[in-house]
Amino acid sequence: MLTKCLTVTLGVFALAGCQKNVEPAQPPYKVELTTKDLMQHSIDPSAGIIWGASGYVVDEHGTTDLSPKTPEGWAVVENNAAIVAELSNTLMLPGRSPEEPKWNTYAVQLHDAAMASMRAAQQRDRAGLLRTGGDIYAACTACHKYYVLREK
Numbered sequence: 001m002l003t004k005c006l007t008v009t010l011g012v013f014a015l016a017g018c019q020k021n022v023e024p025a026q027p028p029y030k031v032e033l034t035t036k037d038l039m040q041h042s043i044d045p046s047a048g049i050i051w052g053a054s055g056y057v058v059d060e061h062g063t064t065d066l067s068p069k070t071p072e073g074w075a076v077v078e079n080n081a082a083i084v085a086e087l088s089n090t091l092m093l094p095g096r097s098p099e100e101p102k103w104n105t106y107a108v109q110l111h112d113a114a115m116a117s118m119r120a121a122q123q124r125d126r127a128g129l130l131r132t133g134g135d136i137y138a139a140c141t142a143c144h145k146y147y148v149l150r151e152k
């Protein structure tokens with residue numbers, strides 16, 4: 001079919017016309033990691049880096065600011081926020097997602113919180129990083145509450 005089209009040398013327009021009938025190829029992605037793997041090896045470690053660079057620790061030594069102190073430190077937080085944001089999309093892939101609207105709501109909630117966290121890191125906004133880190137945590141726990149703990 002395509003060969004036939006190609007032999008008709010009517011140029012780009014004819015070719016475009018022929019290609020209209022071609023089914024879009026299924027992307028060859030592989031959902032090999034389980035949701036548990038994704039949580040344990042990807043989402044949790046990256047979120048941990050964001051949380052570990054947010055807020056303060058108050059103890060007998062006084063108050064320690066956990067915020068990054070160097071441009072490289074901020075870049076690590078920014079990178080990991082981007083990772084969490086994009087991983088939240090992979091939670092919704094067919095083959096991983098339970099295909100329920102609630103699941104997508106929580107995954108998108110995580111996405112938006114991680115993007116806000118990325119912007120806070122870009123702006124060196126310490127309070128914003130703490131706040132958006134809290135929003136990320138809220139998205140994690142909302143989904144876990146429903147899908148892991150099965151609380152309605």
Ligand code: HEC
Nearest residue numbers: 035036039040043044047103106107110139140143147148
């Ligand atoms: C859209 C739903 C959803 C979101 C959002 C989500 N999780 Fe999960 N998480 C799950 C499910 C479902 C499991 C249980 C997987 C299993 O055991 O099969 C899980 C399990 C886990 C586990 C346990 C893995 C193990 O070793 O048993 C950790 C840790 C975890 N999540 C961390 C996080 C963190 C951190 C976030 C937020 C940054 C997050 N999750 C966001 C659905 C979600």
